Amino acid sequence: MTTQATEAAAAATLTSRHLLGIAGMTADEIGLVLDTAIAMKEIGGRAIKKVPTLRGRTIVNLFFEPSTRTRTSFEIAEKRLSADTLSIAAATSSVTKGESLLDTVRNIEAMSPDMIVMRHASSGAPHLLARTCRSAIVNAGDGMHEHPTQALLDAFTIREHKGRLAGLKVAIIGDLLHSRVLRSNVILLNTMGAEVWACGPSTLMPPGIGGFGVRATTSVDEAVEGADVVMMLRIQHERMHGHFIPSVREYFTLFGLTPERARRARSDVIIMHPGPMNRGVEIDSEVADGPYSVILEQVSNGVAVRMAVLYLLAGRDIDVERGEG
Amino acid sequence: MKLLLKGGRVVDPANARDGAFDVLIEDGRIARVGKDLPADGAEVFEIRPGWIVAPGLIDIHVHLREPGQEHKETVLTGTEAAVAGGFAAVACMPNTEPVNDHAGITQFILKKAAEAARARVYPIGAVSIGSKGEQLAELGEQKTAGCVAFTDDGKPVATALLMRRALEYAGMLGVPVIDHCEDPSLKGDGVAHEGYYSSYLGLRGIPGAAESIMVERDVSLAELAGAHVHIAHMSARESLRAVRAGKARGVRVTCEVAPHHFTLTDEALDGAVKYDTNLKMNPPLRSAADRDAMIEGIADGTVDAIATDHAPHHPDEKMLEFDRAPFGIVGLETAVPLVFDRLVHTGRITIGRMIELLSVNPARVINVPGGTLAEGSPADVTVLAPDREMIVSAESLKSRSRNMPFDGWRLRGGVAATIVGGRMVYKNA
Numbered sequence: 001m002t003t004q005a006t007e008a009a010a011a012a013t014l015t016s017r018h019l020l021g022i023a024g025m026t027a028d029e030i031g032l033v034l035d036t037a038i039a040m041k042e043i044g045g046r047a048i049k050k051v052p053t054l055r056g057r058t059i060v061n062l063f064f065e066p067s068t069r070t071r072t073s074f075e076i077a078e079k080r081l082s083a084d085t086l087s088i089a090a091a092t093s094s095v096t097k098g099e100s101l102l103d104t105v106r107n108i109e110a111m112s113p114d115m116i117v118m119r120h121a122s123s124g125a126p127h128l129l130a131r132t133c134r135s136a137i138v139n140a141g142d143g144m145h146e147h148p149t150q151a152l153l154d155a156f157t158i159r160e161h162k163g164r165l166a167g168l169k170v171a172i173i174g175d176l177l178h179s180r181v182l183r184s185n186v187i188l189l190n191t192m193g194a195e196v197w198a199c200g201p202s203t204l205m206p207p208g209i210g211g212f213g214v215r216a217t218t219s220v221d222e223a224v225e226g227a228d229v230v231m232m233l234r235i236q237h238e239r240m241h242g243h244f245i246p247s248v249r250e251y252f253t254l255f256g257l258t259p260e261r262a263r264r265a266r267s268d269v270i271i272m273h274p275g276p277m278n279r280g281v282e283i284d285s286e287v288a289d290g291p292y293s294v295i296l297e298q299v300s301n302g303v304a305v306r307m308a309v310l311y312l313l314a315g316r317d318i319d320v321e322r323g324e325g
Numbered sequence: 326m327k328l329l330l331k332g333g334r335v336v337d338p339a340n341a342r343d344g345a346f347d348v349l350i351e352d353g354r355i356a357r358v359g360k361d362l363p364a365d366g367a368e369v370f371e372i373r374p375g376w377i378v379a380p381g382l383i384d385i386h387v388h389l390r391e392p393g394q395e396h397k398e399t400v401l402t403g404t405e406a407a408v409a410g411g412f413a414a415v416a417c418m419p420n421t422e423p424v425n426d427h428a429g430i431t432q433f434i435l436k437k438a439a440e441a442a443r444a445r446v447y448p449i450g451a452v453s454i455g456s457k458g459e460q461l462a463e464l465g466e467q468k469t470a471g472c473v474a475f476t477d478d479g480k481p482v483a484t485a486l487l488m489r490r491a492l493e494y495a496g497m498l499g500v501p502v503i504d505h506c507e508d509p510s511l512k513g514d515g516v517a518h519e520g521y522y523s524s525y526l527g528l529r530g531i532p533g534a535a536e537s538i539m540v541e542r543d544v545s546l547a548e549l550a551g552a553h554v555h556i557a558h559m560s561a562r563e564s565l566r567a568v569r570a571g572k573a574r575g576v577r578v579t580c581e582v583a584p585h586h587f588t589l590t591d592e593a594l595d596g597a598v599k600y601d602t603n604l605k606m607n608p609p610l611r612s613a614a615d616r617d618a619m620i621e622g623i624a625d626g627t628v629d630a631i632a633t634d635h636a637p638h639h640p641d642e643k644m645l646e647f648d649r650a651p652f653g654i655v656g657l658e659t660a661v662p663l664v665f666d667r668l669v670h671t672g673r674i675t676i677g678r679m680i681e682l683l684s685v686n687p688a689r690v691i692n693v694p695g696g697t698l699a700e701g702s703p704a705d706v707t708v709l710a711p712d713r714e715m716i717v718s719a720e721s722l723k724s725r726s727r728n729m730p731f732d733g734w735r736l737r738g739g740v741a742a743t744i745v746g747g748r749m750v751y752k753n754a
C-alpha cells in the first residue's frame with residue numbers, strides 16, 4: 001500500500017467515537033466532516049430527502065437546556081439518515097432535585113441507544129458521560145465550553161463562500177466570556193489557519209484570552225476592519241445582572257453591528273450569527289437581513305453538517321469494533 | 326507501660342534537637358531523650374536507619390463530618406486516616422450537621438474521639454450560630470467544652486463587624502479566629518481559579534483577589550482588635566503578600582497552606598481526565614505562579630503550617646457535573662508523602678522545617694500541647710520514613726471517602742508509626 005493510500009484510509013474516519021468538542025480534532029478530521037457534509041447537503045436538495053444509512057440505529061437527543069434550533073436540526077439530520085430517534089427535554093430544575101445526570105443517562109442506556117446527543121448547561125457534562133457510558137456521545141453544547149457542530153457548520157458555510165478557511169480574517173464579536181460558540185470556533189479556525197479576532201466589552205472578555213491564540217480587542221471597528229467574515233454572538237439580557245453591561249441600549253451603541261461598522265469589512269464580507277438573534281442589541285436588522293448575511297444558510301447547513309457528524313461517528317462503529325477509542 | 330524508640334534520628338525543632346537519640350516513653354509521657362538508653366523492661370521499637378523520630382504531627386484543618394454526614398466520614402474513620410497519615414492530633418471544623426455552635430456538639434465529638442481512641446481531636450467551634458454570620462455563638466461555653474479555635478469555615482466570617490467582635494471576644498479567651506477567606510460577591514458561583522484554564526474549559530472563575538481581599542480585611546481587623554487571626558487554606562499569591570505585610574508590622578496573623586496548593590495547579594483541569602471533580606476544591610487549584618508563591622512562603626517562613634483541609638465526600642456526590650459537585654478532597658493520608666516528595670526531596674525545605682510546619686507551629690497556632698519531645702510532655706510521636714517509595718491508592722485509604730486526585734501517584738516518603746499518648750496507634754514498619 002502506498003503512503004498516499006494509507007493517509008486516505010486514515011482520514012476516512014474520526015479517531016474518537018465521541019464528538020465532545022473541536023479540541024482534539026485534527027485539520028484532516030475537520031476537513032473530513034466538511035467534505036462529507038457536501039454530500040449530505042446534496043441529499044437535502046432531493047425530492048426524497050432520506051437515505052437508509054443509519055437504519056436500525058437509535059439516537060437519543062437529550063436536551064437539558066431548551067434549544068429549539070439545535071434540537072430540531074439534529075432531529076431532521078437523524079431522520080434524513082433513517083435513524084430511530086427520540087428527543088427528551090429534561091428540565092434542569094428536576095435534575096437538581098432528583099436524579100443525577102448519570103442515573104438519567106443510565107436509564108436511557110438500559111434501552112440500548114447507539115448515540116446520545118446532549119445539550120447541557122454544565123461545561124464538561126458530555127465528558128463525564130463519555131467516561132462512564134457505552135453510547136457514543138455528541139456534544140450539542142455544554143455550558144460555556146464547546147458547541148462543536150455549530151463551529152463545523154460555521155466553517156462549512158464560510159468554505160462555501162470563500163472556498164477556504166486558511167488566511168481569512170474572522171472577527172467574532174459579542175459576549176465572549178459566556179460563549180461556547182466562541183470557544184469551538186476559535187479552536188477550529190486556528191486549526192484551519194484562519195486569523196481570528198475576538199471583540200467584546202472588557203467585562204465579557206475571558207480572563208487569559210491571550211492563551212486562545214486570537215487577537216483580542218474592545219474596538220469593533222478594529223475587529224471588523226478588512227474582515228472576510230464577521231460572526232456576531234448573542235448577548236443575553238441577563239448579563240446586566242452580573243454588572244457586565246449597563247444596558248442593552250448602551251451595548252448596541254458600543255458593540256452593535258451597524259451598517260456603518262459593517263462597511264469597514266471587505267466588500268465581499270459574510271455576516272454570521274449562531275442565533276437566536278437579538279435585533280437591535282448585537283446586530284442591526286439592516287445588517288441581519290442585508291445581502292452579506294448568511295444567517296439562514298447557517299441554519300440549513302446545520303442539518304448537513306450534523307448528518308455528516310452522525311454518519312461518520314456511526315460509520316466508525318460499523319467498521320470498528322465497539323469499545324475502542 | 327514503657328516504650329523505647331531505639332536508634333534513628335530525632336528531629337525536635339522546639340528543643341533545637343537534631344541527632345541520633347533514643348526516646349523513652351513512660352506512662353504516656355516522654356520520660357527521657359538521650360544516647361544509648363537502656364531498655365530496662367521497656368518494649369523496644371527499633372527505629373531503622375534513615376527514619377526520623379519527630380513530635381506527633383498535628384493537622385489543624387480537618388472535616389470529620391460527624392455529626393450528620395457519617396456517609397462521608399466519622400470521627401472513627403477520620404482519626405484512623407489521621408494516624409495512618411502520621412497525624413497524632415487533628416482539629417475538626419464545625420460545618421457538621423448540625424453546625425458545631427454549642428457545647429453539646431463539642432462534647433459529642435470529644436466522646437466519639439475518646440471511643441475511637443486514635444488521634445487526639447480538638448474541636449473548632451463556629452463563630453456564629455449556625456455559621457450564618459448573624460449572631461455570635463457562645464464562644465466562652467464552647468471553649469470550656471473543649472474548643473480550641475473558632476471559624477465559620479466553608480464560608481468567611483460574614484461581616485467586618487462580626488469578625489471584629491469575634492476577634493476581640495476570642496482574644497479575651499486566648500484562642501484564635503480562623504477564617505475561610507473569600508469575598509462572596511467576587512467568588513459568585515465560581516468553581517475554578519479564574520484564568521486561562523477556567524476560560525478555556527468554560528468554568529466560572531474565582532480570582533485570587535476573592536481570597537486576598539478578605540485576608541486584607543482580616544489582617545486589618547486583627548490589628549484593630551489586637552487579636553490572633555489564622556488564615557485557613559491560603560492559595561493566592563496576593564494573600565501571601567498581605568500576610569507578609571501584616572507580620573512585618575507585628576499583627577498576630579498566621580496562615581496555613583494545603584498540600585494540593587503546593588502540588589497542583591489549575592492546568593490539571595485540562596489533564597487526561599477532563600473536568601475531574603477530584604480537582605475541585607475551595608479555594609481552587611490556582612496558577613503556577615500562585616503554587617510557586619506558596620512554596621516560597623513555606624520555605625521562607627511566612628507560612629506557619631501545612632494543613633490538609635481533609636474534606637471527604639461520597640463518590641455519588643462527586644460523580645456529577647463539575648459545577649454541581651461539592652468542593653473538597655481528602656488529604657490526611659497523602660500529606661506526608663507530598664511534603665517529602667515535593668518539598669523536602671526537592672531541597673525546598675529541610676526536615677526540621679517540615680516538622681515545624683506539621684507539628685511545632687500547628688500546636689502553637691491553636692495553643693495545644695504537642696509539637697515537642699521535651700521530657701514530661703505527652704508522648705505524641707510520629708516516626709517518618711523519608712525514603713519509602715509508595716504508590717498512592719485511593720482504594721486502600723482508611724478514610725471512608727476516596728475523593729482525591731493523587732490516586733496512582735508514585736511518591737517518596739511515608740509514615741512508619743504514629744504514637745499517641747504513648748500508645749502505638751499506627752505501625753507500618
Ligand SMILES: [Zn+2]
Binds near residue numbers: 478479607
Ligand atoms: Zn474552608
